[in-house]
Amino acid sequence: MAQRISVQKVDDPRVDDFRHLSTADRRPDRPGGRGFVIAEGTVVVRRLLASDYPVRALLGVARRIEELEPELAGVDVPAYVTSAELMAEIVGFHLNRGVLAVADRAPRSSAGEIVARARVLAVPEGVGDHENLGALFRNAAAFGLGGVLLGPGCSDPLYRRSVRVSMGNVLRVPFAPLEPWPAGLTSLKEKGFRVAALTPRADSVPLRELAADGGKIALLLGSEGPGLTEEALGAADVAVRVPMAEGVDSLNVATAAAVAFYELAGR
Amino acid sequence: MAQRISVQKVDDPRVDDFRHLSTADRRPDRPGGRGFVIAEGTVVVRRLLASDYPVRALLGVARRIEELEPELAGVDVPAYVTSAELMAEIVGFHLNRGVLAVADRAPRSSAGEIVARARVLAVPEGVGDHENLGALFRNAAAFGLGGVLLGPGCSDPLYRRSVRVSMGNVLRVPFAPLEPWPAGLTSLKEKGFRVAALTPRADSVPLRELAADGGKIALLLGSEGPGLTEEALGAADVAVRVPMAEGVDSLNVATAAAVAFYELAGR
Known part of the structure; x- marks a missing residue:
């Protein structure tokens, strides 16, 4: 069961994965040098949760995290809950879809x-x-x-x-x-x-x-x-x-x- | 034959049609209240010139206006030639395609x-x-x-x-x-x-x-x-x-x- 954690400060280090997302998928410090896998919106977050990519965390407004309840029941990742305003500040651009998930890259089929x-x-x-x-x-x-x-x-x-x-x-x-x-x-x-x-x-x-x-x-x-x-x-x-x-x-x-x-x- | 006119100042009133293009197509002062027809890039400008929309003017960098030479031979509209920098200042956003044309709306088929x-x-x-x-x-x-x-x-x-x-x-x-x-x-x-x-x-x-x-x-x-x-x-x-x-x-x-x-x- 995913753990729900309230985030109330923009500089909370627990949500560092979600910062500067418009450039984060180009981070050279990540394995393979190509950054996280980032899912935006409930439809795509659902697909990420159903995939074999190792999900690190979710960040979203309460309503969106609730919508994902069935999918989150089976996984052990933190789900950070915050306001729309704080979420925009953390990720660095305004986000309409209200929920994000971040995963590590994983070995693929040849x-x-x-x-x-x-x-x-x-x-x-x-x-x-x-x-x-x-x-x-x-x-x-x-x-x-x-x-x-x-x-x-x-x-x-x-x-x-x-x-x-x-x-x-x-x-x-x-x-x-x-x-x-x-x-x-x-x-x-x-x-x-x-x-x-x-x-x-x-x-x-x-x-x-x-x-x-x-x-x-x-x-x-x-x-x-x-x-x-x-x-x-x-x-x-x-x-x-x-x-x-x-x-x-x-x-x-x-x-x-x-x-x-x-x-x-x-x- | 379209007349080539060099534009060297951002506030030249002859290129007023091209200002603030990110909002100009919503201008309530235009006939029908819906603004000009705006074509961006040589491919689309060519199609506008071939259409029955009354073209008012072109604005572009020299190289793009030259590319349109054959199509411009048959029309009597001013072609304002300027630099890429000045063009970006006039239209209000950076434009990669290097040429714009503006036309009035026209009655359509029923x-x-x-x-x-x-x-x-x-x-x-x-x-x-x-x-x-x-x-x-x-x-x-x-x-x-x-x-x-x-x-x-x-x-x-x-x-x-x-x-x-x-x-x-x-x-x-x-x-x-x-x-x-x-x-x-x-x-x-x-x-x-x-x-x-x-x-x-x-x-x-x-x-x-x-x-x-x-x-x-x-x-x-x-x-x-x-x-x-x-x-x-x-x-x-x-x-x-x-x-x-x-x-x-x-x-x-x-x-x-x-x-x-x-x-x-x-x-």
């Missing part, structure tokens, strides 16, 4: 373990925007993808804003770096995956055709603007596209991914 | 005109988030929708942030309020549209089934969280869903819309 269990995988390359990467994980969860293998240039899925935009799904969808690059793509083929590059290029086939073929798919996704590198495109078995109206440049990468996940994994 | 030309329409209800509404327009453009009919509670598609997130597609995809509500939905049915409500409710049919039926579709889309009102659901002919993995709450409204547009309009 790429090999993810590949062994998956039928459809997302392989983003160069998706450096935290919100796009978070949205991609949310969409991967919605369509039941087996995991996300991160190519070079992707941001950290456990960065605070990615966790938030993903609605906590970065804590549920397994991910790992795919290394070395692009040779890792060849090893996916050896495991029976077709490597498909999502690209508007003229020689690409409509998604529906690829979906009709069935089988295991690893879907390469590039960032908006530059798109996939020639390296990645060259390693793909097939190029696929989301059919679009004339004269429209492109969809946001996470949105294009959602359409592809729907078509390839959502049946 | 709902009746849009309905007469469309096969697939989006009908958002209560989508008050500017970014979600902008993204919805971007996705509507990508899949060639015939237009967007705005139910109650939607934000203004021409608000600055919506214009930006839509990548300027609010300037291309026709839209109009659907009034009265929900009786306007009945008039859509009289015009041969099936009114389909996108909702995760248990009695909904998978999108693919609806798509296979063909015909004209008006797709009702509710906001994340509250979803569609009972009023809107009651007026629909059919409830449809994006099939999702177990235990995942929902997609972002614009993302769910993209999947639906792909399935219903993207063939």
Whole structure:
């Protein structure tokens, strides 16, 4: 049972984990040099509590901590209760969602373990925007993808804003770096995956055709603007596209991914 | 041919249209009380120049104004050229995209005109988030929708942030309020549209089934969280869903819309 502890002073050292959160997820002093896992809001805090990340503490207003009662019954972490005003002062920005949880990073599945269990995988390359990467994980969860293998240039899925935009799904969808690059793509083929590059290029086939073929798919996704590198495109078995109206440049990468996940994994 | 005019002082009255842009699109002194149409960045400025909105002026750094040379050749508006620093001071926030254009609002197509030309329409209800509404327009453009009919509670598609997130597609995809509500939905049915409500409710049919039926579709889309009102659901002919993995709450409204547009309009 989580212990409820009232916090009444902004400089209470027991809530040091929650200070300066807009920069804390970049703290070089943390294991791995990448900082805590931070969950904001009851939905995401619930997902963090359900994950295998070791939760250190919660901080929230009374009403939000009460909402989490069922989930907190089974865990032994301090839940610091404070006012909305004091909470804003402690974390360094105004927070509407009223509850935060902080966890340590934890060892993740390897790429090999993810590949062994998956039928459809997302392989983003160069998706450096935290919100796009978070949205991609949310969409991967919605369509039941087996995991996300991160190519070079992707941001950290456990960065605070990615966790938030993903609605906590970065804590549920397994991910790992795919290394070395692009040779890792060849090893996916050896495991029976077709490597498909999502690209508007003229020689690409409509998604529906690829979906009709069935089988295991690893879907390469590039960032908006530059798109996939020639390296990645060259390693793909097939190029696929989301059919679009004339004269429209492109969809946001996470949105294009959602359409592809729907078509390839959502049946 | 647009006239290039160098601006060297922050208080130059010729660039008054560009001041305080973070609030200017709420100016009550403008016709209709809703302020200018503001385009940010070369892609969106191009779309504004190609639209029928009467452009008043551009403001930008030399490099960006030069990039717009071909589009500016055919128009008679002043293009104010300044430094990045002065531009930030004039508009009131730092602007990375280096060019802005301001236009007056203009009379739009009526709902009746849009309905007469469309096969697939989006009908958002209560989508008050500017970014979600902008993204919805971007996705509507990508899949060639015939237009967007705005139910109650939607934000203004021409608000600055919506214009930006839509990548300027609010300037291309026709839209109009659907009034009265929900009786306007009945008039859509009289015009041969099936009114389909996108909702995760248990009695909904998978999108693919609806798509296979063909015909004209008006797709009702509710906001994340509250979803569609009972009023809107009651007026629909059919409830449809994006099939999702177990235990995942929902997609972002614009993302769910993209999947639906792909399935219903993207063939």
